[in-house]
Amino acid sequence: MSAPLDKIVDLSAAMLTAPVPPAHWLVILPVALCLVLGAALMMLRGRAVLQAYIAVPGLAVLAVIDAALLHEVWTEGPVTMVMGRWLPPFGIAFTADLLGASMALAGAIAAFAGGLYALSDVSPSGRRYGFFPFLLLLMAGVTGAFLTGDVFNLYVWFEVLLISSFGLLILGSEREQIDGALKYAVLNLIATTLFLVAIGYLYAIFGTLNMADIATKAKAVRGSAPLMTLASLFLIAFAMKAAAFPVNFWLPASYHTPRIVVSALFAGLLTKVGIYALIRVLVMLLPVERGNLSLLIAIVGAATMISGALGALAESDVRRMFGYVVISGIGNMLAGIALGSVEGVGGSIFYALHSIVLMTALYMAAGQAARLGGSFALSDLSGLWRQNYLFAGLSLILFLAACGLPPFSGFWAKVILVKAALDSSAWWLAGTILFTGFLTTIAFGRVFLFAYWRPANIQMRTSLGAAAAPNPQVTWQAGLPLLLLTTLVVGFGLFPEALLRLTQLAAADLLDPTAYLHSVFPGGAS
Template identity: 40%
Template sequence: MNTILVLPVVIPFAAAAVNLLFNGNSGREHRISILGALLHFAACAALFVRVYSSGMQTMQVGNWPAPFGITLAADHLSAVMVIVTAILGLAVTVYSRAEIKSDLLAAGYYPLLHILLGGVSGAFLTGDLFNLYVWFEVMLMASFGLLVLGREKQQFDGGVKYVMINLFSTLLFITGIGLLYGMTGTLNLADLHLAVQKVDNQALLTATAAIFMTAFGIKAGMFPLFFWLPASYHTPPVAVSAILAGLLTKVGVYALIRIFSLVFIFDMAHTHGLLLIAAVATMFTGVLGAAGYNEFRRILSVHIVSQVGYMVLGLSLFTPLALTGAVFFLLHNMIVKSNLFLISGVSARISGTFELKQLGGLYNNHRFLALLFFVSAFSLAGFPPLSGFWAKLILVRAGLETGAYIAAGAAVVVGLLTAYSMTKIWGEAFWKPEPAGKSAEKGRPDVWMLLPVSVLAILTMVIGLLPGPFLAVAEQAAHELTHPEIYVNAVLGGK
């Protein structure tokens, strides 16, 4: 038994349960949640160290041998995703201490947050397709709850759209599972890799691949399936926006990478060709859509879409370098994106608004916050030497090497357009003098807000200035993704 694989899932659920016991006692709930998030981080770090030092880890739940039981498996990609999840979980939990008030706590904010973290960790660690569906549902239920927790009008509006499209995507996902099971008779991912090669009707397999692509594409916010995202992500409390923005679409991207590197890799011209077109369209629509908005969080929301395009671009080129870029981009983007949402929350705490027109003067009055925003925003835009620069550089280079010149050019242009949006926020919220006739500052940033934001910004700097070790991990993950036999042998025991 390799218990270390279970801990990232069990600890958040335990934290959720203990939190429920203390419902109504805000002080204790904050403390228990931070403790739970710390333990979760410790477990994920231990798992990451284990994977990094001794290769892929697997565990058969209940000791049922694969492919009959449920397999948990952690390769480098899963380990990276899980540890970033834990970092974001910890940062948002600390931030919540400052933002989440007792009415939301009484409504069950922390249990839902921890269940979300557990569900996301489970989705990253499972080696079974049906189990992945179950984790998706756990994660979705928690996110539905978090999204409408404040019971504001616009939350209901955004929440309804989010729930509708996500339920539809889940139905597509399980339809795909049914069809795949009918063709192969198995749902274990490693076993599927072997079984799909024996399927007679390869056309039907490609059609099933398209169903999976649509299902995960909705979750990931890929073109043309992303409209639910800008409709809902700006409505909940900032802490919730940040965790949803950092994690949920990335689970969709992770599922795409996993399925289209392990199961559907025998008709690349169709599947990965389609992904390439979708990736370029996603990058452009996201970044152009953002240009039209003038609200801090909505600009960031639409930018999520654009950056998902980069990750899918890495997957669709499917060379070791491109996948390295995709994994590195995931790592960098999850941290930066969550942090930008948190910063939007800090600036809203100071000025009482997310509207860029009413914001202003933050650079004069809050130099430190401006610095934190500067690091994250220009990392997102891909300015050297910040983390986003390396991620984009690798992807552009991978595009040039494989002859995908249009995609490589799109990656560069979209990077510039991202800089436009970030400069707009910088100019309006930070550089511009305070709007005339505006009353004094609404509030002071809390130390519990600035602490996680600073740590995430420092992490962004570290990834940017010392990319070596992070690149090595991403390269190892890409190596495993391009050699599915490593995954298959680890799960099935080298049969």
């Protein structure tokens, strides 16, 4: 029944009655921007020329908003906004901490670079069939997953990014793309089902899906509730989405099939959402259960590293090889999660941010190598160094960063993880990180020697249909994003202090989520 009209109802116990601070709108604004722009581009489907002029500036604005959000979180602490102004845990919360805000910013930078690259890589037909709307909706899902404070909405944003990724994967409707999309879809749908089962199990245990509320109640129910079973379900589901061993075969079987810009975005973003979810759930919500599963996670991480490095050594197709490099990187991030210390988790976060930028750039470099050389096969590529010195130099920097060699960002990610492993007496895990780095160096050295340093075979290149000009040029639409991302790789390698501090603080906040909980429940109780 409704309350009497002459009676004043006190809503302060159920709703936020104070005005929302302007800075808190930054939490929801990135997702709202992507959804609005994606819907607008869908309505402009018949005018494909206009889509790029809307999407690329929109992605630049997204990066600026995410940078402002990261600055707000860095200076003021975690920020929470609740939908409908209902108090949590009843209202759906968006909460940005250092981990979520930094991942959202890195993803926005990679998406902006991808939007620029698409200007030369995606045909008018691909634009008409929805490349830019799918890209904006993909970023809505990715950003929503990074910023949500509700486990069920984490599932919802996973679904948003999966639906848009299916559309990007089959854009072009070639036989190879359909085959890759089928493998991608089957494994991800199985993982999504397990994720949904785990969410139902979680709700049955806690009676809530708010992350801060779960973290608060976990201690009280640990002795009576089957939290190990719950943590294991989440581990399996997110490990499948992150392409961890032994369910990693879908990634190199599908990431090489779409347009190269789509492969670049997938390699940079999608598996990192799985790693982010693992960190958020196991490190912040279920830390004791993560500790009990640490040996298993470490073994899976080591196997993922080794299988990825060996796969990269065995591959002769550059795109498929880079897919195995993505897998090997996932193993490094799992190693940090297994260690569970501030240094280990911070190393995983550092590696994830580095990998978002690096893997996006590597696939873009592969696309340019194929344009100059006429093929993705190492047996057909040659002489790229003499064709374009600047492009070859950028590629070499990216290769060295992927190997974890100084003075680039990949070096610091490996150093942090190795130190954290040695501090935890996990010498075998530190040795695996170093050994797989050595194997990766051999794999990339092979690519550089064959594709770049080997003298060009003009007769073979002409038969493949590549340009036979002595100094073919890289278009600005492809060169500018590649230069932007490579600059970040070099910058964070030469000046790593700010990123190191950010990732260590983010890890400390996850292991002691007091600030996160206070942001969601300012009164100190759920």
